[in-house]
Amino acid sequence: MKKLIDLISSRFFVFVFAVLLQVIWLLLISWGMSSLSAPVTMTADILSILLVLWIVNKEINPSYKLAWTILILVLPIFGMVVYLLFGESRVAKKMTEESDAVVQEIENYFRENDKVREKIEALNEGISNQSAYIRDYAKFPLHSHTSTRYYPLGEAMFLDMLEDLKRAKHFIFLEYFIIHEGKMWNSILEILEQKVKEGVDVRLIYDDMGCVTTLPHRYYKKLQAKGIKCAAFNPVRPILNIVLNNRDHRKILVIDGHTGYTGGINLADEYINEEIRFGHWKDTGIRLYGEGVWNLTVMFLQMWSIITGVRTHIPAYSPYVFHTEEFESDGFVQPYGDSPMDNETVGENVYLNIISQAKKYVFICTPYLIIDNEMMMALCLAAKKGVDVRIITPGIPDKKMVFLLTQSYYKQLIEAGVRVYEYTPGFVHSKTFVCDDEIATVGTINLDYRSLYLHFECGVWMYQSQAVREAKEDMEATLPKCKEVSLDFCNKRNIFVRGIQSIMRLIAPLL
Numbered sequence: 001m002k003k004l005i006d007l008i009s010s011r012f013f014v015f016v017f018a019v020l021l022q023v024i025w026l027l028l029i030s031w032g033m034s035s036l037s038a039p040v041t042m043t044a045d046i047l048s049i050l051l052v053l054w055i056v057n058k059e060i061n062p063s064y065k066l067a068w069t070i071l072i073l074v075l076p077i078f079g080m081v082v083y084l085l086f087g088e089s090r091v092a093k094k095m096t097e098e099s100d101a102v103v104q105e106i107e108n109y110f111r112e113n114d115k116v117r118e119k120i121e122a123l124n125e126g127i128s129n130q131s132a133y134i135r136d137y138a139k140f141p142l143h144s145h146t147s148t149r150y151y152p153l154g155e156a157m158f159l160d161m162l163e164d165l166k167r168a169k170h171f172i173f174l175e176y177f178i179i180h181e182g183k184m185w186n187s188i189l190e191i192l193e194q195k196v197k198e199g200v201d202v203r204l205i206y207d208d209m210g211c212v213t214t215l216p217h218r219y220y221k222k223l224q225a226k227g228i229k230c231a232a233f234n235p236v237r238p239i240l241n242i243v244l245n246n247r248d249h250r251k252i253l254v255i256d257g258h259t260g261y262t263g264g265i266n267l268a269d270e271y272i273n274e275e276i277r278f279g280h281w282k283d284t285g286i287r288l289y290g291e292g293v294w295n296l297t298v299m300f301l302q303m304w305s306i307i308t309g310v311r312t313h314i315p316a317y318s319p320y321v322f323h324t325e326e327f328e329s330d331g332f333v334q335p336y337g338d339s340p341m342d343n344e345t346v347g348e349n350v351y352l353n354i355i356s357q358a359k360k361y362v363f364i365c366t367p368y369l370i371i372d373n374e375m376m377m378a379l380c381l382a383a384k385k386g387v388d389v390r391i392i393t394p395g396i397p398d399k400k401m402v403f404l405l406t407q408s409y410y411k412q413l414i415e416a417g418v419r420v421y422e423y424t425p426g427f428v429h430s431k432t433f434v435c436d437d438e439i440a441t442v443g444t445i446n447l448d449y450r451s452l453y454l455h456f457e458c459g460v461w462m463y464q465s466q467a468v469r470e471a472k473e474d475m476e477a478t479l480p481k482c483k484e485v486s487l488d489f490c491n492k493r494n495i496f497v498r499g500i501q502s503i504m505r506l507i508a509p510l511l
Contacts, residue, residue, distance in 0.1 A: 048076035051083065059343065061453070063372045067509045086245060086510075096341050098306045103139060109315050110298060112141035119144070120332055120463065127439065127463055130353045131334055134461060138336040138346045140299075145327040146290030148460075148467035150442065151263065152474040154271040157285040158184060161253060161261060164287075165191045168255045170322050171201040173300040175252040177444075179206050180214035180268035182275065188267060196227035205303055207248040208232040214268065231307045233456075246340050248303065249444050249455040251285075252296050258319045258327070260293035262286055262335065262458055263442050264367075264429045271429070279396040279426020284365065284474070286442040286460050286467055288335070290327030291319050295335035299458060302337075331465035338445065338457045347445040348452040350461060351433060352378050358435045361388035363475040365430035369393055369406040370448040370508050376412060383417035392430075392475070392482055395422040405508060408501035411490035421482035431459070434475055440468040449509045 052069050072079035112135055120142065121128040131142045151157035165172065165188065172195060179185050192202050204223060211219070211232075220230040233248040253261040263285025269275035271283055288296070297319075301312050319327070338347040355362055355378045362382060369391065371379075383389045391413070397403030410420050431447075434440045443459025445451045462468050493501075 044076045044080075048072050048080055051080055055083075061372050061374075061509070063449070064453075064509045067507050070506055071510070095306050098309065099302060099339070099341055102302045102305050102311075105311070106298060106302075106314050109318075110139075110141065110294075113143075116142055116144050116332070123464075124438075126357055130350075130357065130439070131332070131461065131463070133353060134334050134336045134346070134350065137344050137349075138338065140295045140334060140336045142332055142334045143290070143292040143294070144329045144332055146288055146292035146333045147328050147330040148289075148333060148462060148465040149287040150440075150467035150470035150474065151265075151285040151287070152470075152477070153273070154265040154281065154283045154285065155273055157261065157263070157265055157287070158272045160287060162187060162191065164255050164259050164261075165195070168195055168200050169198075170256045171203070171254075171317065172256075173203050173252065173254040173297065173304075174267075175205040175248065175250050175300050175303060176267050177207045177210040177247065177249045177251060178214060178266035178268050179211055180266075182269040184269050184272050184274065185267045192228055193226055201229070202227070203229040203231075203300075203304060205231050205233055205248065205300070205307065208235045209247050210249075210266075212236050231304065233303070233307055245450075245454045247450075247455050249451060250299070250303075250337070250458045251444055252300055252458060254293060254297050254300055256322045257297055257317050258289060258293055258323045260288045260296040260335070262296065262444065262460060264431050264444060277427070278394070278398050281426060282365075282423055282428045282430060282478070284430040284432050284442055284471070288333060288460065290329075292333035292335055292460075294319050295337075296458070299335070299337045303456070331468070332463040333465060334461040336459055336461060338455075338459075340454050340456070345452055347443075347457050347459065348372075348375065350441060350459065351375070351445075351447075354433050354435050354439055354441065355379060355382050355389075358382055358387045358389075360436045361390070361434075362436075363432075363434045363472065364389075364391045364447075365428055365432040365475070365478075366391065366447040367394055367398070367427070367429045367431070368402060368446050368448040369409050370402070371409060372449070372452075372509075375447065376409070379413060379418055380416035383413075389418045390421065390475075390479070391418060392421045392423055392428055392478060394427045395424040395483065396426045398427055401504070404497070404501060405504045407490075407493075408498075408505055410485050411487065414485065414487050414490065420485040421479060422485060423478065423482050425481055432471055432475075434468065434471045437472060438468065439463055440465075440471045442467070442471065453509075 052072055055065055055068050068083055072083060120131060135141055196202050220232050223230040234246060251262055251266060264283045265271045265285045270277045270281050273281050297317050298314060301314050305311055379389055393406055413420055431445050432442050441459050441461045445457045445459055451457055
């Protein structure tokens with residue numbers, strides 16, 4: 001009984017219940033209006049057709065066009081209202097204005113080193129072009145003078161995070177999608193509290209939706225009382241609105257401007273296998289030490305300004321403020337961010353550039369494989385050209401219906417020559433690409449519509465770094481633990497399952 005009462009009184013239940021009531025209300029209104037006089041229904045039909053024509057002519061992904069067209073034509077009034085609420089990927093006007101202001105403010109001192117660009121161009125012009133795309137459209141420069149370390153599991157990264165946090169002397173910035181009270185977070189929080197007492201500037205951003213079931217309501221106030229500067233991104237309100245879709249899915253830790261972490265690992269015990277939820281949790285992360293951390297610092301401070309409206313003098317947090325000696329070089333690194341505040345799908349385009357320029361192989365780890373036509377064609381074409389394309393997905397899913405949707409893409413990929421594997425011991429949460437022993441990217445960006453189009457994300461693009469080699473070694477060590485998916489498996493799915501998958505494929509962009 002207590003568990004039931006706790007569930008009903010939880011913030012998550014209240015939110016879901018309120019949203020469902022609003023959806024039901026919209027459906028009833030739609031049904032009621034459709035049963036009115038012929039002029040009313042005719043007007044609704046005309047408006048729905050006009051809206052569909054407008055959507056079809058927009059510069060958006062064709063998968064979105066198809067999904068919205070089906071919904072609006074099948075349920076005209078309901079579909080139109082839902083589109084007005086969720087159809088546009090724009091974020092709050094205030095958020096966009098603040099972001100633009102910060103970008104303009106940092107432009108003068110967030111420039112790329114010409115010598116670094118000349119060096120990578122001399123090595124490989126095609127790969128330099130990949131990096132130039134990130135610089136020009138994500139606005140994050142390329143760096144050398146940065147050492148890298150790749151982590152094949154969350155527990156290994158967690159131990160290094162603790163040691164680096166203990167060494168912090170000036171500032172600590174954290175930005176995470178999920179925080180859950182337990183061994184991992186409590187261990188970190190204990191250090192943060194001590195660092196506040198030592199005078200260290202400690203700031204934390206967490207996504208309110210990501211933490212809706214894991215943290216108490218207004219948890220930021222509890223942390224603020226401890227001296228930690230804390231802000232919740234896009235606080236959850238039980239009202240249907242357009243910004244509900246836009247979440248801060250990033251995972252960033254920056255210490256003193258020269259040490260940074262990112263990857264798929266949130267601050268919760270399942271990410272370090274202290275809590276077993278879906279078998280063994282396979283996740284990856286990256287540690288940077290050097291100039292490349294500057295991109296992560298700027299990314300965090302930009303988000304801090306967006307949420308709080310408080311500007312920070314960003315140059316005061318550059319890598320060399322608290323580190324006077326030159327950093328060692330380990331290839332090239334380029335941390336980058338992606339956001340729904342423009343029409344540039346940086347995260348997807350970074351992946352597409354890697355796939356399209358691959359000559360020998362591309363190995364991919366992803367928890368979800370819900371891809372648009374552009375990604376499907378790129379993967380299939382690479383395989384048809386003779387590139388060894390391998391994709392690792394979970395063996396034990398965290399969301400069964402989403403996994404069913406993921407599996408619906410297997411057949412077309414396998415028929416084109418892509419090799420697909422499922423991680424038998426458990427769940428894969430890693431978002432990692434490795435290509436030709438030279439390029440890798442590790443970050444937060446899933447191969448699904450939410451990550452690629454709606455969320456704030458981040459990653460680290462690397463060329464000829466130690467972490468590239470370590471990521472490949474991890475992939476090679478992981479593949480023997482996986483079961484390769486056969487074409488026979490895809491063909492033997494019963495007609496009911498395939499029917500569900502077909503319907504889900506149509507509305508995948510809206511899920």
